[in-house]
Amino acid sequence: MPLTHRGREIVGRLPHDVAIGRGIGCEIVRHEELCVGCGTCAKNCPSGASRRGDTFDVNQLLSAPADSRRGALGAALQRIARHAPARVIAVPERVTVFRTIFYDEEECLGCGACARNCPVEAIEARPAVVPAAPAAESTS
Amino acid sequence: MSGARVEAPAAKPAGAKNSAAKPGAAKRGGKAVTPNTGERTIVAFCCSECAYAAADAAANARASLPPTVRLVLMPCTGRVSPLHLLSALADGADGAMVAGCLEGQCHYREGNFQAIDRVAFVQRLLESVGVEPERVRMFTMSAGDPPRFVAAVREMDRVIGSLPPLGRA
Numbered sequence: 001m002p003l004t005h006r007g008r009e010i011v012g013r014l015p016h017d018v019a020i021g022r023g024i025g026c027e028i029v030r031h032e033e034l035c036v037g038c039g040t041c042a043k044n045c046p047s048g049a050s051r052r053g054d055t056f057d058v059n060q061l062l063s064a065p066a067d068s069r070r071g072a073l074g075a076a077l078q079r080i081a082r083h084a085p086a087r088v089i090a091v092p093e094r095v096t097v098f099r100t101i102f103y104d105e106e107e108c109l110g111c112g113a114c115a116r117n118c119p120v121e122a123i124e125a126r127p128a129v130v131p132a133a134p135a136a137e138s139t140s
Numbered sequence: 141m142s143g144a145r146v147e148a149p150a151a152k153p154a155g156a157k158n159s160a161a162k163p164g165a166a167k168r169g170g171k172a173v174t175p176n177t178g179e180r181t182i183v184a185f186c187c188s189e190c191a192y193a194a195a196d197a198a199a200n201a202r203a204s205l206p207p208t209v210r211l212v213l214m215p216c217t218g219r220v221s222p223l224h225l226l227s228a229l230a231d232g233a234d235g236a237m238v239a240g241c242l243e244g245q246c247h248y249r250e251g252n253f254q255a256i257d258r259v260a261f262v263q264r265l266l267e268s269v270g271v272e273p274e275r276v277r278m279f280t281m282s283a284g285d286p287p288r289f290v291a292a293v294r295e296m297d298r299v300i301g302s303l304p305p306l307g308r309a
Binding site (some may be wrong): 058069072075076077078079080081082083085086087094095098 | 227230250258260269271307309
């Protein structure tokens with residue numbers, strides 16, 4: 001997917017040597033077990049790397065931590081389940097959470113907009129690992 | 141979880157308070173989740189603007205409701221989350237119904253539309269683990285229509301009665 005207007009703006013603000021290629025920013029670490037599937041990251045993503053799906057994998061509920069709301073839902077579902085949930089289900093339009101978020105690492109710019117806007121802090125933006133050599137040059 | 145949270149505290153203090161005066165009340169308060177005939181329990185999440193008022197009017201008109209239904213007052217059906225419905229089923233109810241306003245007449249504009257979609261989502265969740273999706277249902281009615289509320293509860297009671305019991309792990 002090409003860059004959006006906002007994505008171009010972000011790239012334009014960066015120093016030229018950093019903006020080359022993909023590694024312009026942070027390393028994005030996603031904690032899938034904390035994600036509630038609201039799609040705020042997809043809404044704020046300038047490059048289209050995060051996408052909010054229309055489906056939901058029921059097994060995500062069962063793997064969520066027990067003290068979260070998703071975990072409570074998964075525990076309740078497991079108590080009444082007759083067999084293991086095998087299917088991916090479609091999510092109705094007005095159900096805003098409970099969606100699988102697709103994340104494409106190739107498209108990601110590492111701007112950290114998703115991490116800043118995530119309501120449950122399921123995304124972490126760590127300092128970039130790639131531009132280590134230019135940083136060493138500038139300090140010497 | 142929430143279903144039990146709504147019912148259990150209401151049942152326990154009542155049993156404790158009345159135990160000296162009425163022995164029957166203490167017996168009823170002892171069983172927190174299914175205090176009635178032991179057949180089945182249906183939890184009805186009712187919107188305070190319409191369905192609960194309809195239930196009130198039905199009670200004033202002395203219409204008889206099935207003894208299996210438990211009414212839970214909600215400010216709006218938009219407050220009902222999938223966790224409310226699923227935890228009601230997991231904690232002892234055999235069915236859960238959501239009773240809200242007629243479409244387009246929600247006091248908060250679109251709470252009942254959200255409830256309709258959430259109920260559909262829970263139905264799909266139940267279907268994916270092999271449980272009958274009819275255990276969760278959405279009804280819409282207006283405040284001035286008590287017969288419709290009574291009919292909805294009876295319909296739900298009939299459907300749940302025809303289903304095999306829900307096995308719980």
